[in-house]
Amino acid sequence: MKEYKNYIGGKWVDSRSNRTFESRNPSNWDEVIGIFPDSNEEDVQHAVEVAKEAQRKWAKVPAPKRGEILRRAGEILLERKEEIARLMSREIGKTLVEARADVQEAIDTAFYAAQETRRLFSYVTPSELPDKYALSLRVPVGIAGVITAWNFPIAVPSWKIFPALAAGNAVIFKPAPDGSATGAELARVLEDAGLPPGVFNIVFGLGIAGRAIVEHPDIKIIAFTGGTETGKLIYQSAAKYVKKVSLELGGKNPQIVMPSANLDLAVDGALWGAFGTSGQRCTSTSRLILHEDIYDEFMEKFRARLPELIIGDPLDEKTTMGPIINKPSLEKIERYVKLGIEEGARLTYGGKRLSEGKYAKGWWFEPTIFEDVKPHMKIFQDEIFGPVLSVIKVKSFDEAIEVANAVRYGLSSSIYTNDVREASLAMQLLEAGITYINAPTIGAESHLPFGGVKETGNGWREGGWTVFDIFTEWKTVYIDYSGKLQKAQIDTWKDFE
Numbered sequence: 001m002k003e004y005k006n007y008i009g010g011k012w013v014d015s016r017s018n019r020t021f022e023s024r025n026p027s028n029w030d031e032v033i034g035i036f037p038d039s040n041e042e043d044v045q046h047a048v049e050v051a052k053e054a055q056r057k058w059a060k061v062p063a064p065k066r067g068e069i070l071r072r073a074g075e076i077l078l079e080r081k082e083e084i085a086r087l088m089s090r091e092i093g094k095t096l097v098e099a100r101a102d103v104q105e106a107i108d109t110a111f112y113a114a115q116e117t118r119r120l121f122s123y124v125t126p127s128e129l130p131d132k133y134a135l136s137l138r139v140p141v142g143i144a145g146v147i148t149a150w151n152f153p154i155a156v157p158s159w160k161i162f163p164a165l166a167a168g169n170a171v172i173f174k175p176a177p178d179g180s181a182t183g184a185e186l187a188r189v190l191e192d193a194g195l196p197p198g199v200f201n202i203v204f205g206l207g208i209a210g211r212a213i214v215e216h217p218d219i220k221i222i223a224f225t226g227g228t229e230t231g232k233l234i235y236q237s238a239a240k241y242v243k244k245v246s247l248e249l250g251g252k253n254p255q256i257v258m259p260s261a262n263l264d265l266a267v268d269g270a271l272w273g274a275f276g277t278s279g280q281r282c283t284s285t286s287r288l289i290l291h292e293d294i295y296d297e298f299m300e301k302f303r304a305r306l307p308e309l310i311i312g313d314p315l316d317e318k319t320t321m322g323p324i325i326n327k328p329s330l331e332k333i334e335r336y337v338k339l340g341i342e343e344g345a346r347l348t349y350g351g352k353r354l355s356e357g358k359y360a361k362g363w364w365f366e367p368t369i370f371e372d373v374k375p376h377m378k379i380f381q382d383e384i385f386g387p388v389l390s391v392i393k394v395k396s397f398d399e400a401i402e403v404a405n406a407v408r409y410g411l412s413s414s415i416y417t418n419d420v421r422e423a424s425l426a427m428q429l430l431e432a433g434i435t436y437i438n439a440p441t442i443g444a445e446s447h448l449p450f451g452g453v454k455e456t457g458n459g460w461r462e463g464g465w466t467v468f469d470i471f472t473e474w475k476t477v478y479i480d481y482s483g484k485l486q487k488a489q490i491d492t493w494k495d496f497e
């Protein structure tokens with residue numbers, strides 16, 4: 001167990017609040033991973049003052065030189081991959097195999113962002129007027145406030161932090177409370193990579209620190225991953241300062257299976273998509289939409305494979321499902337299971353928390369399946385964030401698409417089919433930021449745009465080249481070297497003779 005301090009200006013500094021919070025191991029509640037300051041407005045103010053100063057200098061460092069530091073950060077993450085993955089497994093309960101993948105995603109992002117520093121292209125276009133340049137350049141936004149969820153405690157922060165730094169911003173990062181120790185590793189990595197002090201800062205905390213970041217007028221961009229309700233509050237508060245806000249919120253991701261599909265492959269996809277990470281990804285499959293012609297055959301194959309899921313110690317390589325992150329999350333899952341039964345869905349697998357024997361000291365929930373789920377039900381509509389899968393039977397491709405789209409979210413989606421027409425139509429018709437053909441709803445890669453439509457996001461895309469639209473502003477510059485006053489929209493071609 002360790003007592004942490006905030007990381008501001010390249011130093012671990014005491015918080016000005018005297019409150020703390022703990023991060024505990026969800027598979028062994030007795031184990032405290034760390035004690036963290038529950039920071040306040042003064043801590044955020046301190047971080048902003050330091051970041052402001054540092055950002056001015058950092059923005060002047062040529063982007064490819066900033067990229068060298070990020071490449072080094074990627075190399076350090078690679079060297080420390082196993083150690084960070086083990087810490088992550090203990091802190092948030094992600095299986096070791098998946099925790100390694102989480103770190104790998106950050107490594108990929110670091111190398112990608114480093115490369116992109118040589119490709120932060122500008123535009124030069126012809127002007128309407130002679131002897132005049134018209135160009136538009138990317139400039140940093142300033143200080144970025146990064147607030148993230150616990151479930152990808154290295155990968156998701158890195159999606160935001162590395163490109164933000166590449167583009168010349170300073171960052172104030174508030175990790176999710178439950179993933180604070182893992183998030184803190186990013187400070188060590190960036191420091192060892194040679195990032196100048198003050199460019200990257202961590203303020204640990206709960207609501208007060210989060211609100212202070214969102215409401216600080218000098219933090220010009222907020223990048224948030226988390227629940228939709230919190231996201232909406234952030235969006236509203238940030239509106240006071242007309243602040244740029246990038247939101248990555250909830251999902252209720254469907255996997256459709258059509259009659260032409262390879263059913264064994266579709267079963268593999270559903271098992272991984274619904275129960276990987278114990279269903280605690282924003283991309284997890286929570287709705288399985290089956291065509292009636294293959295319903296029975298699919299479910300039989302699916303049920304036969306469910307006993308392969310091994311719930312237990314995330315550090316054990318054989319485990320496929322770790323714990324639920326904390327007690328409130330477990331209780332939320334239980335509430336939804338009860339509600340599903342009340343709503344008239346048929347609970348056909350699992351449905352209970354595990355608390356005996358080796359499960360006595362953590363938060364565990366069985367893989368759970370509801371059948372006969374209908375679109376008006378809460379278990380169809382709401383993000384549960386746990387291993388609860390709703391199965392829906394449909395009669396046609398059109399109905400499958402309609403059902404898939406009948407929620408307020410739109411992050412990921414998937415269809416299993418070998419019919420090229422269905423696959424092509426699904427690409428256009430599924431209301432989601434990501435569509436997989438013959439692959440599960442999870443598994444996004446760091447060099448492609450990531451984000452969702454509807455209430456999942458507000459139009460920005462992290463990942464890929466599009467992330468730089470979040471962390472830069474377009475600055476348009478006109479250079480008139482004609483030596484005289486030229487009037488746009490007024491001078492005609494005759495004036496140029």
Ligand code: UN1
Pocket residue numbers: 105151152156225280281282283284441442443444445
């Ligand atoms: C998340 O759950 O917030 O596609 C991100 C995936 C991962 C990222 C998930 N690469 O499932």
